């Protein structure tokens with residue numbers, strides 16, 4: 022009997038799932054993103070039960086479920102909690118030229134960390150506890166990328 | 179908890195690309211292996227739980243592709259989307275409910291057919307995080323850094339895990355990536371996202387697995403080598419990475435405490451003989467060992483350096499080679515359970531550890547080990 | 560032996576075409592807080608959470624871990640299940656098994672979807688095999704149209720018969736403040752609506768909806784703690800047969816007399832477990848996943864409410880209207896609201912409200928037994944039978 026599997030080249034279908042998405046930020050997220058876009062300000066919300074200031078803001082506290090009705094203005098500087106320097110990345114995902122960093126930054130006035138990009142840092146400069154500041158984009162459209170990245174604070178003069 | 183046993187297991191070989199086998203082919207192979215292992219026919223399977231993920235498969239309702247292959251025809255069946263340990267947990271509950279005597283649980287994954295980075299990027303919130311381009315490796319790097327900073331764990335400590343697990347994989351015929359490595363070689367491999375280097379990261383894999391669970395009554399008729407589920411629990415931490423202390427393993431500790439308490443285990447260091455845990459990255463093995471209570475927080479590196487987690491150590495960890503030596507996502511947790519079962523039965527071949535009476539299997543869901551599932555398995559009830 | 564399980568709390572968002580005022584987690588949270596409040600408990604009392612949706616409708620991977628801020632699962636066990644249209648009933652069944660296993664006493668089930676956030680048909684097409692089905696198949700409507708023409712061929716049912724169902728569902732929805740569509744339709748309106756895929760017209764189909772539903776399940780050991788009367792789960796069963804688009808049309812099944820085996824076999828299983836002999840008489844209300852009007856005819860036969868081919872006559876007799884022998888979908892059903900991941904769970908929630916006598920203007924008098932179904936995948940079916948009286952002994 023013929024061995025039809027011998028030297029067979031397997032057919033592979035190429036495909037891409039193309040589904041457009043339109044994610045609504047909701048009322049709370051919209052106020053936050055508008056403040057970033059229009060005023061270059063960071064806002065958090067405070068849980069009246071736990072006292073935690075959430076950043077990004079939450080509508081309801083994930084822990085005690087109470088409505089986080091109080092808006093809190095946060096600083097645009099913060100503390101780097103953890104970080105990585107990215108050396109290899111999927112080209113479709115790289116928002117900045119390699120090498121860039123990711124960091125979790127606790128902004129002044131917030132109790133939670135904020136995941137964002139790190140750039141304009143020297144080799145070996147990043148460490149936990151480093152003061153960092155936001156660099157805003159010139160053209161802002163109401164997205165987390167209205168902040169281009171965070172960079173180490175450099176005291177001028 | 180009433181006694182439930184694992185009575186059959188099947189794993190396909192894990193390979194970088196199994197082009198000749200579609201999802202259904204892989205599942206069929208794993209299910210047939212598990213049935214053969216249990217000495218059962220599909221008619222003796224009362225119900226089925228499948229495990230798959232629509233993103234990895236590039237299919238909405240990904241379990242549709244494998245309904246024929248898993249043998250669910252005219253049976254109750256459901257689908258868990260998450261790690262295999264969670265799917266098996268659902269299979270276990272369906273037996274405990276009294277509705278079914280046996281459950282077949284299967285999982286499949288073909289990493290070769292998609293783009294891992296794009297798919298794990300989709301774990302992140304579309305409003306606040308996804309557009310930053312963060313995915314599994316870069317987020318894990320943030321966790322590795324936080325953990326290493328907190329406890330002074332070094333990259334060399336992590337490299338030891340790579341050396342050990344890739345070395346163990348030589349004894350496991352289904353492993354994908356047996357490698358003879360030195361710490362220096364791991365340290366010399368290029369950074370992907372600091373502190374994670376290429377040899378700190380798991381490979382991309384294709385594979386499928388299946389287990390058959392049975393009530394005590396049914397297990398007695400099926401096998402004379404049942405492996406008993408003594409305890410199992412899972413727990414999920416906060417979602418946004420900035421809400422968590424990434425160096426903390428509280429969700430794992432919570433799940434482990436609950437699983438140990440169900441199993442009547444008061445000191446895992448003395449009472450557990452073997453661990454198969456979810457080492458997608460080297461640092462994870464250290465962190466999870468601490469969370470599972472096998473050493474104090476921050477001491478995972480020391481424990482590993484002492485040789486205690488080696489194949490001939492006091493508490494062998496990932497004798498199979500772990501996820502570092504083959505990582506079909508979702509299947510990976512089921513494989514941890516299967517490896518424990520083989521060890522407890524004495525069927526683990528060249529990777530067999532002597533005198534295994536109780537073993538821990540562990541799986542995770544979500545970024546940076548957000549959700550953990552812990553199983554305690556034993557040769558006796 | 561397993562525990563007996565009851566629904567003790569229900570929460571649902573208003574079902575709407577679009578909810579831009581909340582993100583996904585916040586939409587989920589709205590239903591979760593409503594269910595917890597209804598059950599008189601807080602997040603801390605919940606032992607485990609079960610959640611479901613369809614991934615490609617929102618494009619979010621690992622929805623279980625993503626949902627935590629909304630689903631209340633922080634530092635709790637959470638499990639994700641997804642089975643297509645049946646997702647909501649699959650989630651309900653998973654919550655049932657969580658409690659029945661004896662491992663958890665109070666379990667929160669969550670189903671949700673924000674269908675406004677993507678291209679529903681574009682996402683559904685990806686459900687089908689990339690080699691054999693996807694290049695040809697045009698989404699859910701076309702698949703349903705194949706079923707409709709087959710059904711018309713076998714029974715002589717007409718488009719007007721189906722339109723009767725479409726009108727009934729929308730009329731019932733007028734009594735449900737949570738329903739998405741509140742429109743008074745006539746048979747002429749449905750008949751004059753444009754064809755999507757013959758014989759299925761716009762008026763025959765379900766809408767796309769944003770919504771969430773959450774349900775609290777409790778074990779027999781703790782039901783006394785809750786202010787609401789328990790709505791007991793009497794039996795659950797499902798069949799997810801088949802993998803390819805054309806499988807449901809195999810001649811063998813029809814020649815063997817199985818027109819819709821997934822639903823017929825699941826229904827038979829729950830009837831046998833509970834001892835239902837004459838479902839139309841013994842079941843007081845049914846909340847069925849009818850994705851389009853023809854299903855409202857054919858399912859009557861699959862569920863044993865009438866003989867083969869008797870669907871149109873049964874429906875036209877008024878037996879399934881409010882005040883009839885077994886009202887079907889007092890809520891307005893899926894043809895009035897279809898946030899897909901929530902849809903099946905809403906059927907269970909509605910049955911619970913009916914059993915508890917809390918269904919407001921859509922209440923059917925004196926409901927002792929209620930039937931909920933889910934439909935999805937490749938003509939898959941989930942069936943749950945619920946009741947006012949605690950079952951004598953635990954059963955699956």
Ligand SMILES: [Zn+2]
Pocket residue numbers: 068069070071072082083084085086087
């Ligand atoms: Zn709070």
